[in-house]
Amino acid sequence: MPSICFYFQVHQPCRLRHYTFFDIGQEHHYEDDEHNGEILNKVAEKCYLPANAVLLDLLNKYRGDFRIAFSLSGVALDQFEQFNPAVLDSFKRLADTGCVEFLNETYHHSLAFIFSAPEFREQVELHRQRIFKLFGQKATTFRNTELIYSDAIAREVEDLGYKTILAEGADRILGWRSPNSVYRPEGCRTLKLLLKNYRLSDDIAFRFSNREWSEFPLTAAKFARWVHQLDNAGDTINLFMDYETFGEHQWEETGIFDFLRLIPAHILADPHFQFLTPAQVAQKSKPAASLSVPEFMSWADVERDLTAWMGNDMQNDALRSVYDLESKVRARNRKDLFHTWRRLQTSDHFYYMCTKWFADGDVHKYFNPYSSPYDAYINYMNVLTDFAEQLES
């Protein structure tokens, strides 16, 4: 009996304020609170609040026959608390239904694993505690920032006691194998790996409102038909996507909320199918095979690699520079310095410096508060220079 496994990612970065060379040594507040608050409230109105309302109805209506999972970055949680506590309350109400699994990730939505194992562990621990405090759940499933994954990450995550990990179902690692099976990461003994079915996930997340698409318009009935056709194809169909798909990337006018509202009924019309959370999928399924992923992969862009964050010299220089401060931050051992340093690790800062598709203009631009990757780098390096000076003082 195949299951549908929905996991939604919730994240909002703390964007930096316009910080010039002349601010260095003068101004030690780095974030653009006003802008961050505005964006958070806008996305809350368009996505988080209405989507949570739809999901709460569905969870109450189907009582255990409909289940979902969320991963909420610590940076997003902090901002809900700061700017819009109602969003946090609405997530708590979802948790109260008992049909929602909350995953763990690095608190600061960072690339810490790649640069510092101890820092990675601490950020995971911070997130674990926060999720437990908010929702009373001890997470057993882990997803790394932007689904960045490798055998080494899997081993580390297994050591930390997690039972399940999520990753992209990239063609280059799967080959002929199906993303709809559960795998055992190479080198792990107990951890189970769930892979995103990117075709079906992206039908919703990216193509839903695309009028050029031959399958437009996508109805819940049509989507359910595609899912039902996969009946003997595996254990689980993993639909992983940004939660902002609902109402933010796909606007309400596209009918995305109606789609969401109708999807459980259409899927459950075939009694062979059920909704499960990642932990439940992992529990009921045996690994089909061991899967080796020696190189890092992610769910970003067509390349599904790290080049969106580590694809050019500016990004690598900025990342190296921020992690080079680790020993000094630890030596100072001050809560506020740790906080600032970790906020500066959020992956979005480096994503803004991406030059891959800059001249063409595309999704990178849509999410970018800077008019160019160079401006992003300059702003970040100015801030980091000031922070480094503060560590010395």
Place this chain on the structure above:
Amino acid sequence: MRVLMFGWEFPPHISGGLGTACYEMTLALVHHGTEVIFVIPRAGGPARKSHVELVAAAPLAPAPDADSIEEFLNRLNIRAVDSILRPYLTDTDYQHVLIETEAIIARRLGAHSILEPVGPYGRNLIAEVARYSEAAEAIARRETFDVIHVHDWMTFLAGIRAKRISGKPLVVHVHALEFDRSGEKVNPDIFAIEKLGMEAADHVIAVSHYTRNLILEQYGIDPEKVVVVHNAVSKRNIGKVYHVPRRKTGKTVLFLGRITFQKGPDYFVEAAAKVLEIMPDVTFVMAGAGDMLPRLIERVGQLRIGKSFHFTGFLKGPEVERMYAMSDLYVMPSVSEPFGISPLEAMVYDVPVIVSRNAGVSEVLSHALKVDFWDVEDMASKILAVLRYPVLSREMLRNGRKELKAIRWEVTAERIIGVYNRLQA
């Protein structure tokens, strides 16, 4: 296709962007098989028998490769009109040139007084432009061609006359407008000639969307006939690039252009002062000449940054190349810049650039830093960033080199030929 083109300047005497654009564009057009009759003003003096004269092709700079030189010369016929017009002249400049030229002629003629007009030239700029257009008419009468193509206001009257005589379609190419040059203090005569030329034209080519917008908004020209064709940059000379070792200590930041209101040199000076407060070992160079120079020299003194701020005066060909090669950063803070080829040239010399956000070249250039010309603090901050974070230059140049490959005169010429063809149809 045979084009009667009223253009400006040929190497080795090129005084700015307009001359470069005309030359490179013509080369590329000829390579595409277009024949060009190229008419330029040239101060000749009374030794010349007529206004119009066929100039030997020999002194011209060679075409890109040996194979095509013959073809190039065959297809390009130069007609020089005896005139002292030059691009970017103001009426005041014109009076100086007139006096100088007539003094030379008078000396040659052995005249005792230079109070009497000698030579054929108009008494003021507008009069000379009108006189030039008469000569143009004579050329248009004699030559056969399919289309007329003129560059900026001083040639617009010539274009209109040539059109009237021949009945051939007129393409008016706008590289800069009176609005760019003079801001609010627009010369009404020049404005009127610009408007007249664009109204008479069958097609207007603007070098950027920025310029097209000015043409529509300030001159009320029919948007249907105004097209944008961006300029480009030549990499022909890249093999000969000077490899001047950059200074080991301290960095050099360059401004290169006319020192006039339009180019925003005053903002560069103010930004320099701010940078020097933080990095005292930076050298700023202002290369070029223009009416704002005395004021800026004074301002540099006032700011007490003279030892770090150098004025080179007007630079010629090899000196320009050498200057680029010596620089770590090029800044073009133009107040109004229809296109602006010089940042592209700087990039050819591996110099990263900061440009005015509203400059036409910004429309084709992604891998540059962009500033509002009036935001001196942001400009200074970005200069500091380039000098302090070496990775930034490296990344901009790496991506910029790829981008430059697409900004070629061949592409510009193809688009211009597209305009010609539309007029033939």
